[in-house]
Structures are given as structure tokens and as C-alpha cells.
Amino acid sequence: MNKPFSDKLRAVEPYTPGEQSKNNDIIKLNANENPYPPSPKVIEAIKGFEAEKLCLYPSSSAYALTEALAQYHGLDVNQVFVGNGSDEVIALSYLAFFNSDKPIFFPDITYSFYPVWCRLFNVPYETKSVDKNFIINPKDYYSANGGVILPNPNAPTGISEGRGFIEDILDHNRDVIVIIDEAYVDFGGYSAIELINKYDNLIVVQTFSKSRSLAGMRIGAAFGSAELISLLKAVKNCYNSYPIDSVAIAAGVASVEDDAYFKNTINKVIRTRERFSQELKGLGFTVFPSHSNFVFASKPDVNAKSLFEAAKKENIYIRYFDLPRIDNFLRITIGTDEQMDIFLNFIKRYLSSLSGC
Structure with a gap:
């Protein structure tokens, strides 16, 4: 583009989601649905929704859903915020809480949307290297910063940490906001929601897209002190005062x-997930312990990108990241038993073709 206003x-540099295919006849294991x-x-709830009411704006606070989530988690309704997906x-939350001239901290291998928001909102950031086993070292988060955001379980590894780890991070960052992104927590991870009343600088974010099978509805939630949630609501009202539509509110309440x-x-x-992980290990793959609805796996003598491309030709979609340190790993969403068996049979054929058997 070369026009007077170009500069x-x-x-x-936008976030790149898992590939969506126009072909419905695929095994889709690349988006953690x-x-x-x-x-x-x-x-x-969706079928019974009174469509005539769509001429009216939804509740700006999505009160029915915030109330249902508050009751479910044993919180006050003022400690709950809902939005259009996590x-x-x-x-x-970036807009509300990360306003320092100091960099926010997050891992170098993590959800790739984090740096995208930093660049979009001009938030300085610094990544902290996970170790060779993709484990986060809490001591890396002790130094002065403008905030911390950590996914637990992490993505794309699926590795999660317990209460002691989370409290260690919180105890060493009392002067900034710590966001714990729990998109996958329901699949066996530890939820920090129980720490909200102990730490007034904690925000916990969850989603309905994964464990509640509502990716198509776009419902996310944040939990924290009434003060932080009030600020989050104020920022929302400066941006989009009606983020959750009426149908999504009804569906979310029914799910809860x-x-x-x-x-x-x-x-x-x-x-x-556990059965599939054992099967992959039996085929010589390294599979990291997962508390998510996906596994992160590698076979040192097999090129991950080539396997990814071969699977795609078979209409099996998995996720490959052409990024430093993880460019020979694959992230594989857990589907039904039938879908995972089809994928396992493909891998066996693929490995046999490499060995010439």
C-alpha cells in the first residue's frame, strides 16, 4: 500500500488460529474444541429462546450468567465478569490492569495471543524461558514488572502447576496484577479461584469454549476482587457495553x-486423553503430562512438520507451530475415541512408510 495516509x-501482526477447513469431512484435532x-x-434453552426479544439489547452485565457463575463458584456476584469469549x-484485562512502563512477564512458550495484545495495546513485555521440559520457574517472576499473565495449564504444552506454584507467584508480585488464564483447567488442573479472597491482585480467567462445548457461543469469564471486577466492567463499558448476546446468556446459564x-x-x-497418550508413547513418542484437552508430543526421529502435512492430506487436522524450541512438536486435540483411533492408525501407517516396512 502506497497512499498518503499509509504511514x-x-x-x-495478528494471532493465527488453528486452520479452519471448508471441508466438513475432516477429523478436526487442531483447535482444542x-x-x-x-x-x-x-x-x-436455545430452542426455547423467545426470538421476538432479540429486538431488545441484552443485559449489559449479563446478570443471569454472572449470578449463575457466582453461585457455582461460591462467590459474590460482584466478583464475576463475563465477556465475549476469554x-x-x-x-x-490488558487495558484495565497493564498500564505500567515496566514490562509484563509471561513464558516464552505459551499462548501466542499474549504478545499480540502487547503490541496492539503498546504494553511492554518480557518473556521468561521455560526449561528443557517446558516447566515454568516461578523465580523468574520475582523481579520488578508491570504485571504477570500465566496460563495454567500452559498452552501448547498442557502442563499445569498446583496451588503452591500459584501462591509463590502471587506472594512475589503483590504490587501488580497477576492473571491466571485457566482455559483448560477443567480437564484436571488446579483452579486458583479459591485464592481470590486471599489475594486482591488476582484475576482468574476461564472460558466456555473448551470444557463446556460452547466454542461457537463465545463466552468467557473473569473472577477477582470486587474492586478489580468493577474496573474491568468500566473498561468494558468504554469499549462495548453489550458484549454478551441474549442467546449466549441463556445458553451459558443452562450450561452452568x-x-x-x-x-x-x-x-x-x-x-x-490418557489412553491416547499411552498409545503414542508405545509408538516411541515423547508425550508431556497434560491437564488439558490436548497433548503435546514429539518423536525425535520423525519430522513433525512432515507428519502434520501428511495427516492433513488424510483430512486429519492437527496443530504444528513453526517456532523456536517447539518446531518438532505437535499439539493434538483430544477428540472422540473413534477419532483418536483413526489418527493412531494413520500414525502407524506413516511410521511404517518411513521404515520401509
């Missing part, structure tokens, strides 16, 4: 109220 446009449908109560919630279905679905994914 006034913002230069951006839940392979199971949402709760039947969610489907009933990505929007985190973006608003059907705890039995929620837990049953999670357990199915966990069982499949």
Missing part, C-alpha cells in the same frame, strides 16, 4: 446449571 495506519455437543439443557476478557453433564463430558475427554 498513519497501525502496523499489526470439545468433540461432544453442549448439554441438552443448553440445546433446550480472548476478549483477557484483552480488556447442568453440572452432571459437564463433569461427565470432562471425564470422557480425560479418559480418552
Whole structure:
């Protein structure tokens, strides 16, 4: 572009999501979506929604959903915020809480949207290297900073830490806001929500996209002290005062109220994840311990990018990251048992073709 106003446009390097195919006949294991449908109560809520009311704005605070989440987690409603997916919630959190001239800290291998927001909002940042086993060292987060954001479990590794780790980070960062991104926590990780009343500088972010099978609805939530949530709401009202639509609110409430279905679905994914991980290990892969709905795996004598491309030709979509330190790893979403068996059979054929057998 070479026009008089070109130098006034913002230069951006956007986040790249998992590839979406126009072909519906694929096994989609690249976006960490839940392979199971949402709760039947969610489907009933959507079908029973009074469409005539769509002429009205939704509740600006999504009160019914914030109230349902508050009751579910044993919090006051003023400690809950909901937004249009956890990505929007985190973006608003950047605007609300990261306003220092000091850099915010996050791992070098993590959710790749974090640096994108930093560049978009002019937030200085510094990455901290995970070790050779992709473990985060809490001591790296002790020095002066403008805030901390950590995913737990981490992405794309799936590795999670417990209460002691989280409190260590919080205890050494009392003068800044610490955001714990719990997008995958329901699949076996530790949730820091129980620490909110102990640490007034803590924000916990969760999503309905993964464990609640509502990626298509775009519902995210933040939990924290009433003071921090009030500021988050104020920032939201400066940006978009009605972020959650009425149908999404109804669906979200129905999901929260059907705890039995929620837990049953999670357990199915966990069982499949553990079986699949053992199968991959049996084929010579290194598979990192996961508390998410995906696994992070590598086989040193197999080129990950080539395997990724071969799987795609078979209409099996997995995730490959052409990034330093992880360019020979694959992130594989956990699908149904049938989907994972199809993928395992593909891997066996692929490995046999490499050995000439």
C-alpha cells in the first residue's frame, strides 16, 4: 500500500488460529474444541429462546450468567465478569490492569495471543524461558514488572502447576496484577479461584469454549476482587457495553446449571486423553503430562512438520507451530475415541512408510 495516509495506519501482526477447513469431512484435532455437543439443557434453552426479544439489547452485565457463575463458584456476584469469549476478557484485562512502563512477564512458550495484545495495546513485555521440559520457574517472576499473565495449564504444552506454584507467584508480585488464564483447567488442573479472597491482585480467567462445548457461543469469564471486577466492567463499558448476546446468556446459564453433564463430558475427554497418550508413547513418542484437552508430543526421529502435512492430506487436522524450541512438536486435540483411533492408525501407517516396512 502506497497512499498518503499509509504511514498513519497501525502496523499489526495478528494471532493465527488453528486452520479452519471448508471441508466438513475432516477429523478436526487442531483447535482444542470439545468433540461432544453442549448439554441438552443448553440445546433446550436455545430452542426455547423467545426470538421476538432479540429486538431488545441484552443485559449489559449479563446478570443471569454472572449470578449463575457466582453461585457455582461460591462467590459474590460482584466478583464475576463475563465477556465475549476469554480472548476478549483477557484483552480488556490488558487495558484495565497493564498500564505500567515496566514490562509484563509471561513464558516464552505459551499462548501466542499474549504478545499480540502487547503490541496492539503498546504494553511492554518480557518473556521468561521455560526449561528443557517446558516447566515454568516461578523465580523468574520475582523481579520488578508491570504485571504477570500465566496460563495454567500452559498452552501448547498442557502442563499445569498446583496451588503452591500459584501462591509463590502471587506472594512475589503483590504490587501488580497477576492473571491466571485457566482455559483448560477443567480437564484436571488446579483452579486458583479459591485464592481470590486471599489475594486482591488476582484475576482468574476461564472460558466456555473448551470444557463446556460452547466454542461457537463465545463466552468467557473473569473472577477477582470486587474492586478489580468493577474496573474491568468500566473498561468494558468504554469499549462495548453489550458484549454478551441474549442467546449466549441463556445458553451459558443452562450450561452452568447442568453440572452432571459437564463433569461427565470432562471425564470422557480425560479418559480418552490418557489412553491416547499411552498409545503414542508405545509408538516411541515423547508425550508431556497434560491437564488439558490436548497433548503435546514429539518423536525425535520423525519430522513433525512432515507428519502434520501428511495427516492433513488424510483430512486429519492437527496443530504444528513453526517456532523456536517447539518446531518438532505437535499439539493434538483430544477428540472422540473413534477419532483418536483413526489418527493412531494413520500414525502407524506413516511410521511404517518411513521404515520401509
